[in-house]
Amino acid sequence: MKTVTEGELKARLRKPLLLELKDGAQDRVVMGGLEALVENLARPFPEIRALFQGYGAKTPEERRKALEQALALLEDGEEARKEPPPKGGGRMGLEDPAHPLAPPQSRKRLAELGLRTVRDVLLYFPRRYEDRRALPGVRYLEDGQKATLSVKVLSKELVKTPKKGMTLVQVRAVDAWGWRLTLVWFNQTWVLNQIQEGASLIVTGKVRRQGGVQLYVEHFEDEGTESLSTGRIVPIYPAKEGVGQAFLRRTVHRALEKALPLEDPLSAYREEHGLMDFSFALKAIHFPEDERELARALLRLKFDEYLLLELKALLDAGGLVLGRAFRVEEAWVEAFRKALPFPLTRAQERVMGEIAKDMQSPRQMARLLQGDVGSGKTVVAAFALFLAAKNGAQGALMAPTEILARQHYENLLRYLFPLGVKVELLLGSMGERERRGVLERLKSGEAQVAVGTHALIQEGVGFRDLGLAVVDEEHRFGVLQRRALLKMAQHPPDVLVMSATPIPRSLALTLYGDLEVSVLDEMPPGRKPVKTKVLPHALRLQAYAFAREEIRKGHQVFVVAPAIEESEALELKAATALYEELKGLLPEARLALLHGRMPAREKEEVMEAFRQGAFDLLVSTTVIEVGVDIPKATLIVVENAERFGLAQLHQLRGRVGRGGLEGYALFIAGEASRATLKRLKVLEASTDGFYIAEMDLKLRGPGELRGTRQSGYPELRLGDLAEDTEIIEKARALAKRILEEDPTLSKPQHQALRRELQAQAERIGFREVI
Known part of the structure; x- marks a missing residue:
């Protein structure tokens, strides 16, 4: 009697599953129902059998998901048997679609994360890591803690809850020290067939202490298998619903196995800068052996990131240009x-x-x-x-x-x-x-x-x-x-x-x-710092009482309306409404209005009239000119100051106190949470624009660099501008040195760098770099 191979069984299963999917998951392709067919054919594949338990009672959407998962599992095994492509240097194969790494159903999930090629997968860096090398015991777990444990299964059961449509898989287990706990899965009945009594498992989930210890399981696997998810520093990737961390780790691991070793773009400069090998850094950023290796990989890949950015900037500017040498006596x-x-x-x-x-x-x-x-x-x-x-x-x-x-x-x-x-x-x-x-x-x-x-x-x-x-x-x-x-x-x-x-x-x-x-970074002697106060919204009328006093002294006042979203129309509404309100609050003052929708000529006329003293108070959006001297301006009031960055608020307060008079800035916080007030209080404590800019960078991040998508500059994947000044300076110095030696990056030692720059440009949508 001929023995049916596992591959033949998968082929027999795949055809009816594909037909069922094409038919809209109506459960009418197979007489007697698809569940019975799968139960018969998929005996060696408990994961697939579990997906079709109760198939006839599922909704079409639930059936479709089960079909897609089953087909992915069937394809997965086939792909794993294929011969890997030859390992190569440079970018060989990196721009090919990611199909060698995942079956068709899974490729769709990867594409939703922007992962369409092997290169995309290699550069899909973890957002954080979990140290799962030393696993704790049950007795040390706290309520609400997320933990990874090593346990042995004692018993299992399916529990129906009073809540309609909710079933629990509960597994009684014990850790290595004999402490008991209950593992819980919600609406995942297939788990029962996956877990055998007496098996040793690695489980990860959230702890609940409610008359005992429960672990709401997010991930589990047999302890005997070689794991990418336990016993190591484990990468946690940015993900979407339906794309699991274990799947991503497996995909990245395959990409590394297929692609490495790669040509190192900095092989000629690696030793002098103490940098890790490029291929080793790629492997270590995803699956580091220890913290030191992770830190070295992060340094290497950040250096590459900044070097490419600096090369792009220098090349865009025309490279290092010869000009003329002036005399200086x-x-x-x-x-x-x-x-x-x-x-x-x-x-x-x-x-x-x-x-x-x-x-x-x-x-x-x-x-x-x-x-x-x-x-x-x-x-x-x-x-x-x-x-x-x-x-x-x-x-x-x-x-x-x-x-x-x-x-x-x-x-x-x-x-x-x-x-x-x-x-x-x-x-x-x-x-x-x-x-x-x-x-x-x-x-x-x-x-x-x-x-x-x-x-x-x-x-x-x-x-x-x-x-x-x-x-x-x-x-x-x-x-x-x-x-x-x-x-x-x-x-x-x-x-x-x-x-x-x-x-x-x-x-x-x-x-x-x-x-x-x-x-x-030094102010001329005699320049007085602007006195700054942050006010909660409840005290905003005090700001305008102070404005009245300044106007009575013959001084001038700026009032800045909040920039609500990136819309001139909304800014205009905010500025106009504030202008009308202040006409009622300060009837004796001469008011003017300035906003972004005015023609340039009209804006300049209003600003010039204010400078000449024709108005006492100027209500404006953020279009007030940087650097313009209004000698009699002593007070600026900014409404909804929390909507602005610290550096921008510092710029705004620089509009007053420029004529030798005492300057004041009042920032009104429309939303007065503790975090908001703490951020704004930085301005009360310091008048150093560079310190404030550093704090702004740490608190708000850099935003999109110079409109990166518009200008063809890649976004930073790993770089942290608040922390990486030293790395940036070294990368910039090397970029200048490379272009001095080789302005077109045509020398053999720079070919890989040139290819990397071109690959970046193509990914962002800009075809040419050099």
Whole structure:
């Protein structure tokens, strides 16, 4: 008599199950019902038999799930027998669909998690880990604790509860020390056939102490089997309903077995940086032997992540560009110092030294100048423009609005006119005759410095020899507008980008990977810190009583409406409603309204009128200009302050106290939970913008880096910008060194890096990197 093999039995089972699924799980494909057929054919497969117990009484949806699970189990075994593809270096096979790792039904579940290729699976890192190496005894368990235990089965039973449709599988068990407990499964009757009395199990679940110890089981397996879920540091992956952790671990484990070893993109640099081998790091991040191995794997893969990010930023910016080498004479530096009406801070002196060194280098300067409100960035920019002028070159400073451009123009006149440097202003609102005169002086070289808005990059504008481009509040322009300014030069000009928004160094190095970072972390003497108070919503009227007193003294007040969602229409409604309310609360005050839906020209007119003192109180959304001086503004009130980040609130309070008068900021918390108040109280305790930005990063996270999806930048999978500054700096230094040696990554030792960059670009939807 011929013996039927397990494979033949599976083939016989698969056909009726597929037909049943195609028929809508109506239980009419097999005479006598599908349950009887499965019970007969699936004797060697208790997991499958258990799925079809009571099949006729199940709903069509429950039947469909049982069919899909059964087919997945049948396919799973077949896939496991297939010969693995040859192991290879580089990316061989990594971009193929993930079908070698899972049967068709399971591939659909993986795709829901974004896992479509072997590469996707390898880079699907755990979100946390559980240490299941030393398993506790029952006597030490606490109510509500999640635990993994080693137990021996004593007995089992099926219990029907009074609640309709609820059945419990209860298994009496004992741990290695003789302490008893009850294992409980809800509505999983198939478990009865899976567990035999006397068997040793590893079980994981939540503990309940109710007249004894119960464990509500989430996962179990035979203790004798080699397990990915016990006896080790176990990975816990991000998952969705219907995708179990054991299934994910098994899938990742297969991916590692099939794909490794891989070519190491950093083989030429691994030893000098003390980095783990790439393939070993991939294995260890998923299934580490111990904590030390996990830490080394995390370091290696974070380093790769930041290196690729920095390479992408540098390549997007055109790589490391040769510019011109400017002369810098000590006599010029001393003349600049003496011409200023105030002494420089140590921070300004330090940053001026960094800029002078950059400008002397034959490589193009590309530097970000960060400084808190009032730290003196314009003076430093004036120094760079002065050096360009002394070398016979021209400089340009581009600001986002006409108000800011005029303010910069007035300041640069103060600093540079005594030194014989001719400064011109170019605005879109200028008359044709005035504009023509400015353009002629720029083209002839008579004008040494041009200050303006987008008008600087419009058609018809030209420079005789643009050697330095300064961009203020670069995030308000965008990369394309910055590049348009640079294209106006015959040779690559030096670039200085200024920002009054304090950014933690780690975030600055990532957001502006193509720029060196200078920080003005010291305020000029005499600048008074803004006094700050957080108020609960119940006390908000006290804020407006204080506003009334400030207005009576002849001072001016900002009131900022909450930004509700990312909708200008809703912002407008919030600002308008607050404006109407304040007209009733402060009838004697002259009020103005400013919001994002106003035309740019109208916004500037309102802001200029407020600056000239035509209004006492300005109700605004967050469009108030960064850096604009309103000398008489002494108070800012921010409604629903919890809706803003700490760094943004710090920026807002920088609008007041700029004219030598005492400044005040009142932040009204609409939602006054303990966590909210604790976060806002950081602003009461500190006026250091960089400390506040660091706290904001830790509390809120970085958000999407520079609009990563839009710009082709990958999201960080492992990196933590609040903690990884040192790793980022090392990765950035290596990225610069690699591109200095090999600008197109065409050398053999950089081919794997180039492929990784291209793979990232393709995954995000950007086809070309280099």
